[in-house]
Structure formats: C-alpha cells, structure tokens
Amino acid sequence: MNPVGLSTLYWKEVLRFLKVTVQTVLTPVITALLYLLVFAQVLEDHVEVYAGISYIVFLIPGLVMMSVIQNAFANSSSSLIQSKMVGNIVFLLLSPISPLEFFVAFVAAAVTRGLVVGLGVWLTALWFVDLPLAHPGWVLLFGVAGSAVLGAMGVVAGIWAEKFDQLAAFQNFIILPLSFLSGVFYSIESLPPVWREVSRFNPFFYMIDGFRYGFLGVSDISPWFSLGVSGLFLALVSAVCIRMLATGYRLRG
Amino acid sequence: MTSAISIRDVHKHYGSLHALDGVSFDIEEGEFFGLLGPNGAGKSTLIGILSGLVRATRGRAAILGHDVVKAYRRSRRLLGVVPQELVYDPFFTVREMLRLQSGYFGLGRANRSWIEELIETLDLADKADANLHDLSGGMKRRVLIAQALVHRPRVVVLDEPTAGVDVELRKALWHFTRKLHAEGHTIVLTTHYLEEAEALCDRIAILNHGRLQALECKEALLDRHPWRFIRLQFSQPVGELPEALQRIVVEKGERCVVLRMHKVEDQVGEILDRFRAAGLHVVDLSTREPGLEEIFLEITGEGEAAS
Numbered sequence: 001m002n003p004v005g006l007s008t009l010y011w012k013e014v015l016r017f018l019k020v021t022v023q024t025v026l027t028p029v030i031t032a033l034l035y036l037l038v039f040a041q042v043l044e045d046h047v048e049v050y051a052g053i054s055y056i057v058f059l060i061p062g063l064v065m066m067s068v069i070q071n072a073f074a075n076s077s078s079s080l081i082q083s084k085m086v087g088n089i090v091f092l093l094l095s096p097i098s099p100l101e102f103f104v105a106f107v108a109a110a111v112t113r114g115l116v117v118g119l120g121v122w123l124t125a126l127w128f129v130d131l132p133l134a135h136p137g138w139v140l141l142f143g144v145a146g147s148a149v150l151g152a153m154g155v156v157a158g159i160w161a162e163k164f165d166q167l168a169a170f171q172n173f174i175i176l177p178l179s180f181l182s183g184v185f186y187s188i189e190s191l192p193p194v195w196r197e198v199s200r201f202n203p204f205f206y207m208i209d210g211f212r213y214g215f216l217g218v219s220d221i222s223p224w225f226s227l228g229v230s231g232l233f234l235a236l237v238s239a240v241c242i243r244m245l246a247t248g249y250r251l252r253g
Numbered sequence: 254m255t256s257a258i259s260i261r262d263v264h265k266h267y268g269s270l271h272a273l274d275g276v277s278f279d280i281e282e283g284e285f286f287g288l289l290g291p292n293g294a295g296k297s298t299l300i301g302i303l304s305g306l307v308r309a310t311r312g313r314a315a316i317l318g319h320d321v322v323k324a325y326r327r328s329r330r331l332l333g334v335v336p337q338e339l340v341y342d343p344f345f346t347v348r349e350m351l352r353l354q355s356g357y358f359g360l361g362r363a364n365r366s367w368i369e370e371l372i373e374t375l376d377l378a379d380k381a382d383a384n385l386h387d388l389s390g391g392m393k394r395r396v397l398i399a400q401a402l403v404h405r406p407r408v409v410v411l412d413e414p415t416a417g418v419d420v421e422l423r424k425a426l427w428h429f430t431r432k433l434h435a436e437g438h439t440i441v442l443t444t445h446y447l448e449e450a451e452a453l454c455d456r457i458a459i460l461n462h463g464r465l466q467a468l469e470c471k472e473a474l475l476d477r478h479p480w481r482f483i484r485l486q487f488s489q490p491v492g493e494l495p496e497a498l499q500r501i502v503v504e505k506g507e508r509c510v511v512l513r514m515h516k517v518e519d520q521v522g523e524i525l526d527r528f529r530a531a532g533l534h535v536v537d538l539s540t541r542e543p544g545l546e547e548i549f550l551e552i553t554g555e556g557e558a559a560s
C-alpha cells in the first residue's frame with residue numbers, strides 16, 4: 001500500500017483543475033446557466049412533468065447533474081491525454097503507485113471537480129429560482145456515484161485515446177448522447193413507448209432520475225433501484241478501467 | 254551478492270521489429286556502467302523495461318533482486334531514471350514537481366530537506382519557484398535529474414543526459430554523476446559520446462540492433478581500436494609520398510591528408526619530421542579519436558574488410 005502516493009496523486013489532480021478555475025469551474029457553470037435560461041424561457045408554459053412542479057424546478061437538478069458528470073469526465077480524460085501527449089505521464093509510471101491507487105486517485109479528483117461544478121451551478125440557480133431539497137443524502141449519493149462513473153469512464157477514454165480528436169469522438173458519440181438522452185430536459189414518461197424502453201438501457205438515466213429524486217422527492221423510478229443500476233455500472237466501468245491499468249494498456253509500451 | 258541490475262534473455266518486439274533480441278547481463282552494485290549503441294539500438298527500450306515503462310515480450314529483469322514486474326513497488330523504489338526526452342508538467346513549479354514526485358514514492362514532509370538539498374546541489378535554487386514551462390532546456394534536464402533522485406534510489410539510470418547540452422552543463426553533470434557514484438550509487442549511463450563513456454565508466458556494454466555486441470571493462474574495449482586519426486593541412490599541394498608515410502594515409506586531398514596512426518606504435522613527432530623531410534610544411538593539425546562507429550565496426554568484424 002502507498003497511501004501517501006495515492007493522496008499525492010489525488011492532490012495533484014485537484015490542483016491541476018484549481019489552477020485554471022476559470023476554464024474548469026466558471027465556464028461550465030455559465031454554460032449550465034445558459035441552458036437554463038434558454039430552455040426555461042422556451043418551455044415554461046408548455047410542459048409540466050410532475051404535478052405541481054414547474055418545468056424550471058424540474059429542469060435544474062438535471063442540469064446540475066449534467067454539469068457534474070460532464071466535468072468529472074473532462075477532469076480525468078483531459079488530464080490523462082495531456083500527460084500522455086506531453087510525455088510527463090512517465091513520472092507517474094516510474095513511481096510505485098499501483099493500478100488501483102492510480103484509479104482511485106483519478107476518480108476521486110474527478111468526483112471533486114464534478115461536485116465543485118455541481119455546487120456552483122446549484123448555488124447560482126438558487127439565486128433565480130426557489131428550489132426544494134427533499135433528501136440531501138440522496139443528492140450527495142447520486143452526485144458522487146454519477147461523477148465516479150464518469151470519472152472512471154474518463155480514465156478509460158484518456159488511456160484509450162491517442163489523440164485529442166479521438167477523445168473528442170468519445171465525448172461526442174458516447175458521453176454527450178447518453179447524457180442528453182437521459183431525461184435531463186424531460187421525463188421519459190413523456191416519450192413514445194419505444195424510446196421509453198430504449199432509455200431504460202441508458203445508465204445515465206438512472207443517475208439523473210435518482211439525483212432529481214433527492215431534490216424533488218418524486219421520480220420516474222425508485223431511487224433504490226436507480227442506485228443499484230448506477231452502482232452496478234460503476235463496478236463494471238471500474239473493473240474495465242483497473243484491468244486496463246494493470247495490463248499497462250497503451251501506457252506501458 | 255545480488256546484482257544491482259540483472260537482465261535475463263529480454264526480448265521486446267514491436268510487430269516484426271525486434272527492438273531487443275535476447276539481451277542478458279548483470280550490473281554489479283557500485284559500478285559505473287556505460288550502455289552504448291547507435292540510434293535505435295534498443296538502449297531506451299532496455300531502460301524502459303528496467304523501470305516498468307515498457308513491458309518485455311519475453312525474459313526477466315530485476316533491480317537488486319526485485320523483479321521489475323512482480324515486485325514493481327520495491328524495484329521502482331530502488332531505481333531512479335532520468336528519461337531521455339525533456340518531459341515536464343507545465344502546470345507546476347520546480348519545487349512543486351519535486352514534492353509531488355517525492356509523494357508518489359510514498360515520502361512525506363520528512364523528505365523535504367532532501368528536496369531542498371537537491372535543489373541546491375543541482376543549482377536550481379534561483380528557479381525553484383518558477384514554472385517548469387519557463388525553464389531553459391539545460392535547467393529542465395537538471396530538474397529531471399533531481400526528480401530521479403528524489404526518493405534516494407540506490408541505482409540511477411541516466412538516458413543520454415548530455416545530449417544537446419552545452420559544455421559547461423556537461424561538465425557539471427559529469428561532476429555530479431561522479432559524486433553520486435562516489436557516494437555509493439550504482440550508475441548506468443547511456444551516451445553517444447565515446448569520450449564520455451571513457452571518462453566516466455568502468456564497464457561498457459555495446460548494444461546494436463537489440464543485441465549485446467560487447468560487454469567489457471573500458472580498457473579492454475578501447476584496446477580493440479588502438480587508432481587515432483590525424484588530419485594535416487599543408488601550405489603547398491601534396492605530391493607523391495614516401496612509402497613509410499603512404500602506409501598510414503587513409504584520405505588524401507589537394508593540400509591535406511588524414512592519417513590513421515597507432516596510439517602506441519606511431520609517434521606523432523616522428524611522423525611530422527618525415528613530412529617536413531618530404532618538403533611539406535604543416536599549417537594546421539587536428540586529431541580525432543575513433544568514434545563509437547569505428548570501434549563498433551571493429552567489434553562486429555566489418556571493420557577488417559573496410560580498412
């Protein structure tokens with residue numbers, strides 16, 4: 001065990017995003033607010049997803065979660081691809097840090113970034129709208145689970161991608177569709193039956209639904225079930241990721 | 254006694270390319286060892302395998318008895334590697350980088366005084382809080398060396414530390430590696446400069462096309478090529494030369510000749526006298542030691558046919 005190594009790597013990854021907070025925290029918060037303004041304006045009068053809950057109140061938890069997961073992904077994936085391109089990944093590879101420690105440090109840093117950005121979006125949104133917070137425990141649980149899943153996916157993508165455009169493809173063809181088609185902007189109950197069924201295979205749907213439950217106290221699916229699915233998915237992605245690290249895939253020539 | 258480094262039948266294949274093709278040898282503790290070979294010989298690949306940056310296709314390697322794959326934590330703690338490329342993390346300062354690297358090795362605050370000592374010894378004090386991005390190449394090289402030493406490894410491997418470095422820094426690096434060696438570290442150095450290996454190393458291995466071509470103590474290796482080249486420039490055109498001189502001429506131009514002289518048997522003074530006797534006045538003289546390439550041809554036996 002190398003606990004000092006693990007915590008050092010965690011701090012390094014956190015410092016890396018804290019040194020450029022405009023880009024890593026402020027920009028995503030502003031992006032989320034733009035979404036909020038546009039969608040809330042356009043759709044306010046047309047949609048009511050849950051009885052007695054305005055569309056904007058429905059929308060905000062989804063947007064917060066989307067920011068959380070996208071930034072968690074960005075943190076680990078961009079750090080890894082940069083280190084690989086610049087070559088300074090060798091410093092890490094030369095050290096006695098185990099694959100598991102490597103994984104935990106990167107994912108924990110991604111969770112930290114995700115939660116910091118999520119907190120930013122939430123606090124700013126509070127300024128505009130009165131938001132309920134029914135079960136803070138569930139909010140935190142799904143926030144951590146969601147950003148851990150995406151942090152781990154970011155490690156996988158960062159190891160796999162050999163160029164920035166490959167990483168962009170991973171982001172545009174996997175992460176973005178999964179997060180947009182997960183019910184951030186709508187409830188899947190309002191979809192045609194076919195799409196409703198398809199959505200049930202999207203793990204991001206459960207993360208967002210559970211997260212929203214924490215705020216609103218209502219959801220499409222039981223939060224326990226969503227937690228189970230998210231946990232299972234996290235275990236799966238983690239296993240793939242640790243396996244890649246242990247074999248040295250694309251890191252140790 | 255366990256060897257500082259042991260390499261057993263190591264192969265590394267990249268597709269059909271055999272970067273390493275069955276290399277085995279040992280380096281004992283306390284040695285100053287030179288790893289030589291032309292570009293693409295496999296030196297960096299071998300160092301990569303020792304440090305875990307590269308996985309061997311076949312074979313085993315160990316640092317002080319600890320297998321580099323099975324016991325990687327121990328082997329990496331015992332090994333410090335200065336990479337060939339000037340890599341750095343543009344997000345951090347020199348001191349931050351050294352502290353991070355120390356942390357990766359599991360060392361906490363107690364190691365800080367050693368980090369400060371390294372900063373002093375490697376002349377980095379002025380730049381300790383400068384971002385790595387803003388450092389000159391030579392400075393970055395020193396930071397790489399400090400990083401490799403941050404966990405006080407017993408075995409230190411430097412992959413071409415003096416490539417593209419000015420004379421002054423080269424001297425400083427020589428001095429520094431000698432000091433490390435004197436303190437009891439095992440040093441492995443790769444270089445393209447034979448004179449460097451000659452000045453520093455006790456034992457030298459020559460690698461070519463992924464195979465070990467020679468592994469000898471320095472003296473034995475240099476004796477394999479006891480020649481030295483001398484280039485003479487004259488004030489007038491060179492005509493016919495006496496047989497005694499013709500024998501050692503390897504190149505002849507309008508007003509110059511290149512001679513291949515035996516280091517022991519041929520006396521420079523005597524030869525210059527003979528040229529003078531032949532009516533030629535030397536206006537310029539330069540000598541060249543045999544390059545690695547020549548020693549190399551000699552070793553592989555291809556040199557015989559050429560000369």
Ligand SMILES: Nc1ncnc2c1ncn2[C@@H]1O[C@H](COP(=O)(O)OP(=O)(O)OP(=O)(O)O)[C@@H](O)[C@H]1O
Nearest residue numbers: 253267272290291292293294295296297298299337
């Ligand atoms: N990742 C890789 N993929 C494919 N081929 C590689 C890879 N790394 C090294 N090689 C090849 O392996 C051979 C040995 O390379 P290596 O870097 O070990 O040589 P070297 O002796 O260090 O050379 P130099 O003196 O130029 O640093 C070269 O032919 C190189 O092209």
Ligand SMILES: [Mg+2]
Nearest residue numbers: 296297298337
């Ligand atoms: Mg090399």
